[in-house]
Amino acid sequence: MKLKSLSLRTRIFIAMILLVLVASIIIALVAIYQYNEETKDYHKQRLQRKERAIQRHLGNVIKETSYPVLTEKIPLIFKDELNKIADIHSLQINLYDLEGTLLKSSKAILAQDTLHHCLRAEILNAVSNTADHRFVDKHEENGEAYLSSYTYITDRKFKPLAILNLPYLERDDFLARELNEFLTRLSFVYLFVLIMAIVISFWLSRYITKSLKAISDKINATRLEKRNEKIVIDDTSEEISTLVNSYNSMIDELEESAVKLATSEREQAWREMAKQVAHEIKNPLTPMRLTVQNFQRKFDPKDSTIISKVDEYSKTLIQQIDTMSSIASAFSTFAKMPAQQNETLNVVNIVKLALDIFNEEYIIFTRDAEEIIAKFDRTQLIRVVTNLVKNAIQAISKIDTPQIIVHVSELDNNVIITVTDNGSGVPEENKDKVFEPKFTTKSSGMGLGLAMVKNIVETYNGSISFESQKDKGTMFKVVFPKA
Known part of the structure; x- marks a missing residue:
């Protein structure tokens, strides 16, 4: 079914429903996108907070240690403290030397462990060459997404001792539940809005097209040969009022033109009829004139056949008079409208x-x-x-x-x-x-x-x-x- 073949009322109705549906879909997509962005920001900020807190704890341990504060002494310095700090913050902690070799980890290292014992060169370069000496790597392991931050821990003189690595698992269960609950509530709201939109669009399309239908009916009923009624519509928009006023003005002009046209046609018809009547009347007048002239010229009271000649002349005149009478009767009969005797x-x-x-x-x-x-x-x-x-x-x-x-x-x-x-x-x-x-x-x-x-x-x-x-x-x- 083509859109052009639909009525204006139906098109307004469909357009409003589609508008609500499209708006609902766009809002839902924007909400999902916003939640995803907020989730990413949440994980990044949470990792940064964890990182700063762990750095403070590690710094306190370094200040209080009795061991020489050297890179090779890191396993001894954090022999017992690293696991405690990891438990406090519920986060795995890995310490690498400045060359990228693993020194100490809060995770038990097994033979088949997936823990990287050496850092990649790109990580070392990123940590050493960036202004804040920090690098965040995002990767997946066993189908789960991880954020791993890499940054320096320093001695009392802010000299780098080791590289701190914090593997952070992005758990979205809570945020996913929040998102599902939000979308569920939003679906109920959309359903209510859709029902309201259907009701309002039905009423609005009917209200808009009601005036147009009244105008259309009047236009379809407009005839040149009869008196047309003007459109009277109250409480309409400015555009509809302009259209109604234009139609009413056209009706006035049309009626005036129809009167002029009818008058002109009647005058033309009567002029044409008058010409024809004059022409038809002239036809019998000519023989009548010739008959009278001939009678005047040949009239002789002493003529023995005068009576028959007068009779002949009289018959000729009577015949022509009858012709003229029939012309007058025909004209009179046509001019008189027939009365309806049912x-x-x-x-x-x-x-x-x-x-x-x-x-x-x-x-x-x-x-x-x-x-x-x-x-x-x-x-x-x-x-x-x-x-x-x-x-x-x-x-x-x-x-x-x-x-x-x-x-x-x-x-x-x-x-x-x-x-x-x-x-x-x-x-x-x-x-x-x-x-x-x-x-x-x-x-x-x-x-x-x-x-x-x-x-x-x-x-x-x-x-x-x-x-x-x-x-x-x-x-x-x-x-x-x-x-």
Whole structure:
């Protein structure tokens, strides 16, 4: 699972838990390191304290001895005292001459003993050449770590007599127990902190993302065609408040732009409609003008056929007036929004009734069932079917074997009406303009039919679409809910 695919809330939650875990591990590692360093310092300091105390004891023995204070007399000087001093300090004591040969040891020397009888040259050089004449060697024997210090013991005049060697065993049992106890306590503290971190991170991530989710929901619900609500969130951070204010400002600007756009679109639509109406009205006015002028020029009261000529002229004028009236009616019908009269009706019967006004034999009506009940306005449904069929008739006017199939079905609580023709199809360049409220350039019809159908269907929460292929035909599909 990729981190990018996780929600912000989950990422905040995981990040805080990881932060606590990483911090806990680092603190534990630092604690262990600190304990180890303190252990090393403890052993070094303890060895130094032992060394100074033993040197004082050895110095006292040298001051009180009756033997000559010489290197070769060291075994005699410390014959009985060395073991006593070693017992007092619980530490083995070895004395070497200045050449590195073992003179005296508090440890019993056996044939197979691991005690070094001669010192290495590097130890002798380190003791003699360092400022404090001291050298500490760390080594392991039998799996145990030892610190061995080497330093001079001197006579009353501070002249080196011998080399004092103190092997010190680093026993970490007590410190190891302390460390284990500390880590155990620390583990309980970490467990408590982890539980608290889970609770706090869960609450904090929820608190942070709550405001973001509210903003996200509002943004997803934002639509240009409707009035959008502003975001109101109290007690938010400065960043969230800035985001909310920006969104609310955008909503104000969007609403203002939507109003301007809608106004512009309406004005443009009405201007275009006015042009088309003017154009359509001019078409019948021209023959009317010619008829009147011809009547004025040829009018003769004494003409025996004057009555028939007046009758002919009158019929021509009436025909053109009827054309203008149909133009005005079509425009008025389109401009008026259809009222929602939710009648419970059988869609199959209403569609069949709408088709009865057509006498064309090539119109075929099919249905999936004899009864499909829905709530719709009877008059508006007839108008939808009538306009779609009229549009199909115009599309097949030049086809030798025309055919129009009207089919009614239902699917998923929706009513589906399809009107299919085998005409020439809708040209590709006109597909985006099919439902625009424009007048057609055809001599018959106004071209407002499909725009009117779309208007009616969308009023009832439905939709209209079409599929068309060149020289194969077009199918218009109307879908609207039953209730």
